[in-house]
């Protein structure tokens with residue numbers, strides 16, 4: 001059933017990127033003529049979204065890295081899903097392990113943020129993933145499946161994207177093996193509560209780079225990648241996208 005799902009490559013710039021880095025978009029300008037079969041999304045810091053929204057090529061989608069769980073009001077420093085949609089964003093990352101760790105975000109918070117995103121017409125990319133300790137204790141699948149059931153609001157498969165990002169693989173240069181990634185993605189799909197699990201897009205994230213992307217992205221349940229470090233370098237990001245030609 002993988003035929004139904006277009007691959008999605010998403011770049012997460014995290015807290016990186018200044019005005020001068022808008023140049024990145026020109027570096028990627030001609031890429032899509034080579035890879036018309038993949039969707040490409042960039043999630044720069046919120047400070048770059050306005051200018052990138054004005055200059056992005058039409059095929060490059062933009063997303064936020066987080067959104068508030070409420071729609072508007074007295075929440076200094078927060079950015080609502082509606083504000084992101086208003087800028088032209090199509091997606092927003094929620095529940096990244098860095099936000100879970102740095103800001104104490106629980107599955108309930110992640111679920112409320114995903115719900116707010118859907119309400120604003122955005123597709124939340126809901127991140128799940130186990131720590132090294134949990135993997136070594138044989139708990140990886142249980143942890144990740146529980147994050148899925150507690151963190152995803154009631155919705156159709158096409159309204160969300162799931163990102164499996166093992167915490168021990170993020171920024172470490174270590175990736176899940178293609179077989180382990182495939183097994184976890186299949187477990188997540190099997191745990192999806194709706195009958196439409198074949199339409200659910202599940203991305204892999206964690207030290208994906210031009211050298212390992214092909215092996216990971218060719219797994220039948222790996223529907224794309226959520227790329228951190230390698231998405232900051234246009235040649236590396238492009239090279240990952242080109243594996244989907």
Ligand code: 13P
Pocket residue numbers: 012096165169170171172173205206207208226227228229230
């Ligand atoms: P790295 O690709 O830098 O490991 O980051 C992955 C990630 O956290 C993407 O959201």
